[in-house]
Amino acid sequence: MKGIFFVLVSFCFFVTSAQTKVGGIVLDELGEPVSFANVFFKNSTEGTITNDDGRFYIESENKYSTLVVSFIGYTEYELELTSNVNFDLKITLIEAAEQLNEVVLISGKQSKKNNPAVDILRKIWAKKRQNGVRQFNQYAFDKYEKVEFDLNTIDSSLIKSKIFKGLEFVFQDLDTSRITGKTYLPIFLNETFSKVYGDNKLNEEKEDILGNKNSGFENNQAIIAFVKDLYQEYDVYNNYLKFFDKSFTSPLSKTGVDVYNYALRDSAFIDNKWCYNIVYYPRRKNELTFKGDFWVNDSTWALKNINLQVTKSANINWVKEIYIEQDFEVVNDSVFLLKRDYMLSDFSFNKKEESRGMYGKRTTVYDNYEFDKVKPREVYKKDRNPLDVSQIIKDDDFWEQNRLETLNKDEKGIYKLLDTLKTVPKFKSYYNLVSILGSGYVEVDKWNLDLGSVYDFFGYNSAEGPRVRIGARTYFGQNDPWRIEGYTAYGFKDQKFKHGLAGKVLLDRNSRLIVSGGNRRDIEQLGVSLTATNDVLGRSIASSSLLTVGANNRLTNINLSALNFEIEPLNNFKVSVGGTFRTLSSALPSDFSLDYVDPESPTGVSSEIRQFDFNALILYTPGKKTIGYGVERRDVNDTYSTLLLNFTKGTKGILDSDFDYSKLQFSYSQPWQLGGFGRLLSTVELGKTFGEVPLGLLSVVPGNQTFFSNYGTFPNLDFYEFVTDTYASVHLQHNFNGRLFSRIPFLRKYNLREIVAIRGVWGDLSDANKALSAPATVNTPLRAPSENIYYEYSFGIGNIFKIFRLDFNFRGNYLDNPDARPFGVTGTFGFVF
Incomplete structure (x- = not known):
């Protein structure tokens, strides 16, 4: 987005x-x-x-x-x-x-x-838990929020360029930012009115959105959700403030004296309260800090006003300015409550003064506070679709009564401007182009179809050679109660067509009861993850990677049919049951074997696996935010943890299935925001297979023979280098977000970011399973990391030219394995803040 x-x-x-x-x-x-x-x-x-x-x-x-x-x-x-x-x-x-x-x-x-300023800061620390709504058992207030986006630094040569031919009318109403002095053109406005309830004893808070209004994007929930996530709530009293996936040290933080200079500048009466004015600015460049000042009362040590501006040298991409103002209302001698919160961000490709970009502005006004009114715990129960705004689009009369801050002339003009722009063909073309780049799909409105994904059109692997893929899906709207998706692909080397077709329908919106099913016949690189869900159309990047390390020839022909039922009885708690039937065989028999001992075969060996499995899965994702209420919802954030418990039961005889076995798998992933020290991502995976199964049904330790950094894999392992029926693995990856490089003078100006990672896996493979797959060991040795925990570690440099990341990966042991890779370099690219 x-x-x-x-x-x-x-x-x-x-x-x-x-x-x-x-x-x-x-x-x-x-x-x-x-x-x-x-x-x-x-x-x-x-x-x-x-x-x-x-x-x-x-x-x-x-x-x-x-x-x-x-x-x-x-x-x-x-x-x-x-x-x-x-x-x-x-x-x-x-x-x-x-x-x-x-x-x-x-x-x-x-x-x-x-330093008298630091002395005052210590008094703020002592009192901060007693200020604002924290000093009451319960609280409630009205909240009005408007988010606006504006084009800025517009020059006359661009207005006259071909790209804006026919759109000159949009530049008739330009204004000047009071923060930066730059001209800007408002293009998007979102308004929200809500009622907030909180209970400090229960540590619960609930926001009921009562009204929403958007300028021209009522049906685009993705834009609305992205805006919501972009401007998350924050509290300046906290030690760290999170903006754009980065943790900035608050000037009121207890660690602030290590990263800020503080100075007492003035004192004065404000609203009949004697206040001190303190100026602060960073001690070092390139750190995630602010500059600005605040006014604080001399008796309650509560803030009266604060402004924060991110320094230009801060290690953050695509954002040239962040400016925040907060004003607090004096209710009585001891109560200061947040009245107005204003935030401006200047998004730009670079931080030069004359660079063009886009403003993002959020204004939040708070009013009608109420305190110590107890509400039942059920009031704080989370909504099933908290970001579904389709039911709360309100008319002008509602906003006349509930808008806590009137719109200015420019803001009123946005609604009219967007209504006009939607009728201009050229604007539609620009909008569609951005939509294609963002979603990967080309919309065909008259057929209610999306064609794509354009990013999957071309690929390559050893079995198919060059490969092309064309797909489509039904699309009547973002909240479709059913959806059908399919594709066909052709390999120029094997000269064979492949296909996939899947559908799903939402039977009950409240419980999110969904039935899904489909069939896929294709060539796949299996074993790229330990605990994965049975997505019929899912395909790993390793299956079509243009460049690989070594021979990427351990590919599998797969014919997969699936039927699944899922339900979400509680928010972010999903239960699903279903069945799959798979036929597996090697796509390159001369290089890779899935053969196993089969007494019922005339030769005593079989090369194809036919398997019916019953699957039961529990998925819990606390903190996850989604949008939409249709059969497919979109994730808004990536800061939630994931707990997965999966049980698979293979039954011999059903549809001529070959094996009886059971498999139990568990995984837990958790992102950790460690204040100013960056972000840690951790994952633990455990699994056990009960019964005898061949290589095609064992748990393969996920290797990575591509040049792409792929979290959850082992980049110095080849595919099928380790195979297990019992395993335990851990992945730890920490991004310091430039905290270390910012202290090295000659590296400081490049705003690089340091990433370190360590990963390990222990596994075992029974003698019975080794014997069953003995025919496959001709070209696929069956080994498990049972003697010692196999481990790797890596050092990465991120934010190279703002979009690239390189990881230098080292293999810790098992260096005597055939063709073992002791060192490798992988990378990735993308637009991150």
């Missing part, structure tokens, strides 16, 4: 209702930029801090005549403003002979000791 942002651009000047606008750069006497200098209107609490390049922009609805710029070690500079709008200012600070007075304590490096 990150590709859904159109990066369209232009330039225009439009005067808004703001009374004073000032922008420019602050330099020292040598012409070098002065980072984190204080810029504010004289005799006011309105100000900002220069960025890494010394640049600033400040805007106010009030009229001011004097701008003040200060930084310790330099003489304070006052500039008389000759007009309401003053852009491109160049301010030079002169080095001072002595330090500034005691009120303004700003300097480059601030002491952690004997």
